[in-house]
Amino acid sequence: MSSIKTIAQSDILFVCHECDALQRVPAVEPGHDAICIRCKSRLFRNPKGGIDKPLALVIAVMIMFIVANIHPIMDLTIVGVKLSTTITGAAYVFWQSGSPELAAIVWLPSVLVPGLIIAGLCYVLFSIRFQLNWPYTKPILVLIDRLLPWGMMDVFLLGILVSMVKLADLADIIIGLGFYTFVIAVVLYAATIASLEPHTLWESLQDQSGKQNEFENG
Amino acid sequence: MASIIVSAKERGIAGCHTCGQAVKMQNYAQIECPRCGAEVHYRKYDSINRAWAFLIAAFIMYIPANTEPMMHTTSLGNTSADTILEGVIYFLSHGDWPLALVIFSASVMLPLLKMIAIAYVLISVQRGSVSRKTEKTNLYKLAEILGKWSMLDIFVVGLMAGLVQLGALTTIAPGPACIAFAAVVILTMFAEMAFDPKLIWDQVDK
Known part of the structure; x- marks a missing residue:
């Protein structure tokens, strides 16, 4: 039997993130949302599948993300010259050719930030799901919250598609393994974020540290 | 009741x-x-002033982002420079209107609409407006969600420059508009993060 408490089990005092309305929120069924009484914004959700679903998804994302980043996204043939690069490889060429700041603007939101979010979520979800009490879960979750708006894999995917159409005039294109796995990573990443409720994670973390304190006192 | x-x-x-x-x-x-x-x-610290500062900076950067070339293409000795709008027109002239529409909305319309939306909400809070609070909150949230899609053109240029430069006869180099454009996206994100939507609801009828 799992001792992981979910938010649905108790009435809690809640402050709306958007309009500051103070309200007592009753239990929410799995798969339903709690909506602010004043501005109708979503206060929190109670996603179906608890913590298992985002954990399973984020592991899948991690695998796809790694494969997508070590394989070329496309092979180009321009007047007999064959080119093949990964996302990081393309950013590196960009860096060397004298636009390091633009290379960073391309590479950070498409590779580093999503990579940190995925790795961080794996760590935190593992720790919560198997009650491992791993260190630094709270600062990592705060960091993930700060990084989320800067992860732009979905926009980058559209960017790859547009550049393929543009390059089709100049070169012969063969789509690589990196591209297919990147598409899967983007879809699964969106599903992971949709299946996560930060509030539930924080409740679980609070429970864990509460238990830890009891052990320390006893 | x-x-x-x-x-x-x-x-x-x-x-x-x-x-x-x-x-x-x-x-x-x-x-x-x-x-x-x-x-x-x-409430977020000095929310309105900070939001305005970022927003005005973004408005200024929006001008070079649209007038300067985004990309230099050199093919067999011929160099051409394209601004964002020229890129859109290129796709239109090739009959590729869905792509032209995507790039036009993401690069030209979206940043402009986002800046106008944030400016509207800021002005209405400063004027102490009490009307349509829910709509303003929704407008703010929409700007928050859609803003990042303006990065599209920068990613396209970055990818093309990175992919094509490896010793080919054709080279693609980023133009000065790229950095201006990135500044618009990042500054509008800062403006939207600096603003506190709770200020909309702090305005009460006198």
Whole structure:
């Protein structure tokens, strides 16, 4: 039997993130949302599948993300010259050719930030799901919250598609393994974020540290 | 049966921006969240001034972003420079109107609409407007969600420059508009993060 408490089990005092309305929120069924009484914004959700679903998804994302980043996204043939690069490889060429700041603007939101979010979520979800009490879960979750708006894999995917159409005039294109796995990573990443409720994670973390304190006192 | 809704601030309570915990402020303006350790305050610090500063900077950068070339293409000795609008026209002239529409909306319309939306909400808060609070909140949230899609053209140029430069006869180099464009996207994101939507709801009928 799992001792992981979910938010649905108790009435809690809640402050709306958007309009500051103070309200007592009753239990929410799995798969339903709690909506602010004043501005109708979503206060929190109670996603179906608890913590298992985002954990399973984020592991899948991690695998796809790694494969997508070590394989070329496309092979180009321009007047007999064959080119093949990964996302990081393309950013590196960009860096060397004298636009390091633009290379960073391309590479950070498409590779580093999503990579940190995925790795961080794996760590935190593992720790919560198997009650491992791993260190630094709270600062990592705060960091993930700060990084989320800067992860732009979905926009980058559209960017790859547009550049393929543009390059089709100049070169012969063969789509690589990196591209297919990147598409899967983007879809699964969106599903992971949709299946996560930060509030539930924080409740679980609070429970864990509460238990830890009891052990320390006893 | 109209129930009276109170702001958390009136009861000395603030919601943590990071973990959502309702925190008793005990006469402090700012304390550390007991659950997640992040800073908790009633309203974001100097929200309106900071939002305006970022927004005005973004407006200024929007001009070179559209007038300067985004990309230099050198093919067999011929160099051509394209601004964003020229890129859109290129796709239109090739009959590729869905792509032209995507690039036009993401690169030209979206940043402009986002800046106008934030400016509208800021002005209405400064004027003490009490009307259409829910709509303004939704407008702000929409700007928050859609803003990042303006990065599209920068990613396209970055990818093409990176992919094509490896010793080919054709080279693609980024133009000065790229950095201006990135600045527009990043500055509007800062403006939207600096603004506190709770200020919309702090305005009350006199």
